[in-house]
Amino acid sequence: MIAAQPRSRILGTGRYTPARVLHNTDLEKIVDTSDSWITERTGIRRRHIAADGELTSDMATAAGRSALAAAGISAADLDMIIVGTISGDSPLPACAVHVQQKLGAWEIPAFDISAACAGFVYGLTIADQFITNGAACRVLVIGVELLSRILNWKDRTTCVLFGDGAGAVVLGPASGDGRGIVSTRIFSDGALAGSLVIPGGGTSEPLTVDGIERSRDKVHMVGQDIFKVAVKNLSSASLIALEGAGMTAADLDWVVAHQANLRIISQVAARLSLPLEKFVLNIEEYGNTSSASIPIALDEAVRDGRIKPGHNVLFCALGAGISWGASVVRM
Known part of the structure; x- marks a missing residue:
């Protein structure tokens, strides 16, 4: 391709x-x-x-x-x-x-x-x-x-x-020098919308005193549901984005994955047949910062010199919705 x-x-x-x-x-x-x-x-x-x-x-x-x-x-x-x-x-x-x-x-x-x-x-x-x-x-x-x-x-x-x-x-x-966003793909599946949710505060469940007391205005998560699909969906989206870029995982210099759980990242690495050393990791320091996790990790790796101009970098993330996606970027 x-x-x-x-x-x-x-x-x-x-x-x-x-x-x-x-x-x-x-x-x-x-x-x-x-x-x-x-x-x-x-x-x-x-x-x-x-x-x-x-x-x-x-x-x-x-x-x-x-x-x-x-x-x-x-x-x-x-x-x-x-x-x-x-x-x-x-x-x-x-x-x-x-x-x-x-x-x-x-x-x-x-x-x-x-x-x-x-x-x-x-x-x-x-x-x-x-x-x-x-x-x-x-x-x-x-x-x-x-x-x-x-x-x-x-x-x-x-x-x-x-x-x-x-x-x-x-x-x-x-x-025109080949640098930039080469391929990007996004997906959603509402079947698991209830597995990661803030249930109260919208039109389906307006907040009440009782709702606030029961923390219905806070994050609720069925972690096992999210974990089960995270590895599969992150891996598949990554492969689809790589195919769109005319690349394979072997062409990647770095992967900047959403920093949700080190076990998820490790399993994605295994499915892509990549060593964990190719993944930018900062979950130990920041935990899961949701939509901020990829750009925080990217900026760290750019500024400390790990990610250099011309490097092929894969971004991949999955979150509530459930929504997920992957992008291949030549820096």
């Missing part, structure tokens, strides 16, 4: 993570769990938690500014802002419009994507389409979550997993 030609490329990356760190040993004091239990089952040792008064849009703006600086452009150069998040400042309006104002961008389209952990891959895919058809030239794509405020801190099956943070990329037209 002839490799596809990139249509858009990553011009710059950025990230932001809060200063406060919550260790597994800290969680031992507030919920029935242990450092060893969390580490052995997830690979997580720490996670970063937003400061009091710190907003989702604050973190997104900081990551966005970092990506803009790396791209060598200003907010005035942007044509669009896409934010992947399920934990915005408020249910209405979109977090993206707050980011637009804080960055000082013009009256450009700014909107959110609610695909949870797959939000960044969805945003990247949508931005690529806008650039391809000429409707936009430079697009800021941000993944951000402030999950610590929508967790039930008495539920040890969820509160130990997640952290706060933001990551961002600036996309622009491919320059």
Whole structure:
């Protein structure tokens, strides 16, 4: 197969993570769990938690500014802002419009994507389409979550997993040198919509005092359901994206997978016949930051020199919906 030609490329990356760190040993004091239990089952040792008064849009703006600086452009150069998040400042309006104002961008389209952990891959895919058809030239794509405020801190099956943070990329037209987004694919299957959900707060279950007392406004997850499909769907989406790029897994220099669980990542590596050493891993430090996890890990690896210009990199993620996808990018 002839490799596809990139249509858009990553011009710059950025990230932001809060200063406060919550260790597994800290969680031992507030919920029935242990450092060893969390580490052995997830690979997580720490996670970063937003400061009091710190907003989702604050973190997104900081990551966005970092990506803009790396791209060598200003907010005035942007044509669009896409934010992947399920934990915005408020249910209405979109977090993206707050980011637009804080960055000082013009009256450009700014909107959110609610695909949870797959939000960044969805945003990247949508931005690529806008650039391809000429409707936009430079697009800021941000993944951000402030999950610590929508967790039930008495539920040890969820509160130990997640952290706060933001990551961002600036996309622009491919320059003809082969670098850029070569292939991207996204999918959804509503059959498991109830397996990872915030049940209260929408039109199907308006919040009541009783609902709040029962934490119906917090994240609920059937972990076994998600785990069962995660490895299969991440692997299949990755292979489909690679086929679209005219590549095989052997052509990859790096994989930046959603940092949900080290066991899931290890099994995806095995299915792709890749050593775990080819995967950018930071789950130990940040836990699951949902839509922010891929761009945070990407920015770390770009800035420390692991990911270099010309490297073939695979992104893959799965989240609530369930929604999932994969992208092949030549950096």
